[in-house]
Amino acid sequence: YIRHAQSGENPELWMLMYKLVALANVPIHTHFIFDGEDCPPIKCNKHVRSAPHWLIQRLQELLQIFRFTWATGEAEADLAFLSKAGKISAVLMEDSDTLLFGAEFFLHLMDNEDGMFIVDAYCAGALSNDPKIPLMMSHLLLWAMLHGGDYNPAAAVQVSHALLAGDLSDSLMRVMTSVAPAQLPDMLETWHDRLRALVDGTLGRKYPALAASIPADFPSVEIMDLYLHPLTTWSNGASSSLLPQFSPTQPSLTHLAAFCHTCLGWTGSEIHKYFRNRFWSAACMRALCQMGLFYPHYIGANLKF
Numbered sequence: 001y002i003r004h005a006q007s008g009e010n011p012e013l014w015m016l017m018y019k020l021v022a023l024a025n026v027p028i029h030t031h032f033i034f035d036g037e038d039c040p041p042i043k044c045n046k047h048v049r050s051a052p053h054w055l056i057q058r059l060q061e062l063l064q065i066f067r068f069t070w071a072t073g074e075a076e077a078d079l080a081f082l083s084k085a086g087k088i089s090a091v092l093m094e095d096s097d098t099l100l101f102g103a104e105f106f107l108h109l110m111d112n113e114d115g116m117f118i119v120d121a122y123c124a125g126a127l128s129n130d131p132k133i134p135l136m137m138s139h140l141l142l143w144a145m146l147h148g149g150d151y152n153p154a155a156a157v158q159v160s161h162a163l164l165a166g167d168l169s170d171s172l173m174r175v176m177t178s179v180a181p182a183q184l185p186d187m188l189e190t191w192h193d194r195l196r197a198l199v200d201g202t203l204g205r206k207y208p209a210l211a212a213s214i215p216a217d218f219p220s221v222e223i224m225d226l227y228l229h230p231l232t233t234w235s236n237g238a239s240s241s242l243l244p245q246f247s248p249t250q251p252s253l254t255h256l257a258a259f260c261h262t263c264l265g266w267t268g269s270e271i272h273k274y275f276r277n278r279f280w281s282a283a284c285m286r287a288l289c290q291m292g293l294f295y296p297h298y299i300g301a302n303l304k305f
Contacts, residue, residue, distance in 0.1 A: 013263050016059055020066050024282035027289050029246045031088060032063060033079055036072030058263065065256050067249035067286075076150065077101050077230035087243055090121075097150050099124060100140040101230045138173035139164050144227055145172075145219045152223045155214055162203050168195065176224055184221065192218060248289035251282070 023030050034056060063070045071078070079091045080101035090105040091098045099106050099122060108120040127135040135143075143164065148154030156163070163169075171194075175187045192214075200211035234242070253275070260266045260274070 010263055010265075012055055013058055013062075016055070017062060017259075017264075020062055020068070021278055021282050023068070024066055024251060025285050027285060028089075029248050029289070030068045031082070031244065031246060032068065032070040033075040034060075034070065034072050035075055062259065065259060066251045069244060069246060071233070071244065073233040074231050077232045079103065080230070081232045081234060082243065085243055087246065095150070096122065097144070097227075099127070100137070100144055100149075100227050102137075133164050135164075136169075138169040141176075141224065141227055142169035142172055145224065149227070151226045152220065155218055156199060156210055158210060159199055159203055159207060163195075163198065166198070168198065172219070176221075176228060188219070188221070192216075248286055250286050250290070253279075253283070 060070055076091075076093060076095075076097045079088065079093070080098045080103040082088045083091055083098070083103040083105065090107050091103045092107045092109055094108070096106060096108070102124075104124050106122040106124075108122070110118045110120075133139070143160055145152065146154070146156045146160035146163065148157070168191075172191055175184070175191055179187050195218075196211045196214055199207050199214070256279075257271050257275070260271045261268075266274070
């Protein structure tokens with residue numbers, strides 16, 4: 001409550017600015033993607049909000065001030081595409097769908113009670129080489145279909161982990177990638193019968209109620225196609241040369257001061273105090289990132305961290 005009261009006229013905007021200052025203080029360039037008009041209408045079994053949130057416009061204004069880049073599209077799919085293309089080093093998301101979409105490196109961020117962040121890092125290469133259960137693309141697809149994801153509800157959460165140990169995932173991937181469309185319904189029906197048989201008796205214990213509850217049309221070809229061929233900004237044949245170019249730049253101090261005065265109601269002395277205590281280090285970090293981009297040999301030879 002105290003922090004809320006001290007944050008000015010718009011505490012939500014203050015919190016967004018606080019997070020962006022934290023990002024500006026580390027040697028990375030952050031690229032944001034907002035869900036656009038072409039996103040699937042249903043995610044997590046809920047209709048996606050069509051009207052933009054009232055904070056989005058202000059956040060995009062702040063991103064412009066901080067010189068961070070942003071775009072609109074299907075966020076998870078676009079970020080995974082940029083990861084595969086080598087344009088970004090990692091994807092920071094709340095869920096792991098980007099791994100199924102092909103992201104090479106995924107970060108899951110959680111707030112800790114002491115104000116610090118807990119970061120779980122997942123590398124696609126490391127997951128595929130796990131000695132217990134190597135998680136290949138086929139395993140991720142089966143996991144998403146059984147455990148639920150952006151496009152589908154859960155079907156068999158209780159046994160989803162156990163089913164990854166066999167060849168059920170590989171057989172599903174073979175059906176989806178190598179079977180002719182005319183044969184697809186019969187092959188999926190055979191696969192579905194095998195799934196029910198496994199759930200009903202060969203996993204160490206029987207799950208007859210769970211086996212009976214698996215829908216007859218599971219797994220959905222349309223849902224699996226969304227995972228295997230996600231819609232991206234470049235799905236319409238746009239050239240890879242149109243991929244965004246990222247480079248570190250300096251935030252606009254004058255525009256940020258004006259934003260603090262206009263949107264947060266801060267006085268000149270409050271702005272100066274915040275810049276001195278919180279922002280100058282971020283400005284210095286951005287300057288060092290620029291020097292590292294244009295003079296990499298100089299930075300490496302003359303700076304010690």
